[in-house]
Amino acid sequence: MRRRTRQAGFTLLEVLVATLIMAIAVTGLVANMARSSRNAAALRDYDRVSILAKRKMDELLINRQMLRFVPIRGEWSAIEAGGIPVRWQAVVTPFEFTPNPGANQYVLDRVELTIGWMQGERERTYSIEGYRRAAITAEDAVRLGTGAQTR
Numbered sequence: 001m002r003r004r005t006r007q008a009g010f011t012l013l014e015v016l017v018a019t020l021i022m023a024i025a026v027t028g029l030v031a032n033m034a035r036s037s038r039n040a041a042a043l044r045d046y047d048r049v050s051i052l053a054k055r056k057m058d059e060l061l062i063n064r065q066m067l068r069f070v071p072i073r074g075e076w077s078a079i080e081a082g083g084i085p086v087r088w089q090a091v092v093t094p095f096e097f098t099p100n101p102g103a104n105q106y107v108l109d110r111v112e113l114t115i116g117w118m119q120g121e122r123e124r125t126y127s128i129e130g131y132r133r134a135a136i137t138a139e140d141a142v143r144l145g146t147g148a149q150t151r
Contacts (some may be wrong), residue, residue, distance in 0.1 A: 048082045049126050053115045060064055060090050060111050061132045068092045068109065068140050088119045095131060100145045125149040 010018075043146035060066065075087040090113045108131055115126040136144070 015148075029111060042097060042119060045082075045084055045117065045124075046126070048084075049086060049115050049117055049124075052081060052086060053088070053113060053126055053128050056088055056115075057111065057113050057128055057130050058090075059131050064134060066090075066092050068094060068137075070144070078102050081117075084117050084119075088113060090114075094136070094140070094144060097136070097144060101136050102143050103141045104132055104135050105141075106146075107136050109134050115149070124150055 035044060066072065068089070071089055071091045073087065073089045075085065078085065092109050092111050094107045095110035098105065101107060111128070111132065112131045113128050117124055
């Protein structure tokens with residue numbers, strides 16, 4: 001009499017089920033890796049822009065020649081901005097001052113800086129503000145005394 005011996009191994013059905021489970025797991029991992037890569041790129045751009053903004057704000061805070069109420073604009077070269085086009089706009093406005101200020105009185109100026117860049121198809125902006133103490137000009141004293149552009 002011949003005995004049947006069981007052979008060790010997997011059936012075709014077990015192999016197909018295992019392959020299906022692995023395919024689902026790998027698909028999920030690849031999708032998460034793509035999402036993580038996009039998020040890392042977005043954070044890299046945001047980090048780069050925040051460094052550029054801080055540097056520009058430092059320049060603006062020490063620039064005493066910048067006129068109040070006059071927006072100025074500029075952009076960074078692709079080398080400075082890490083390959084993405086980045087532009088900026090700044091405006092200085094008196095933030096805190098005495099009523100009817102005279103020329104050469106000190107006021108607290110607010111420097112508003114807005115940075116803009118494209119991230120894929122979306123336009124992104126990043127805004128910061130800083131404050132500085134500065135003497136008011138005769139022209140600004142007239143403007144502030146009449147209530148124009150005041151808070």
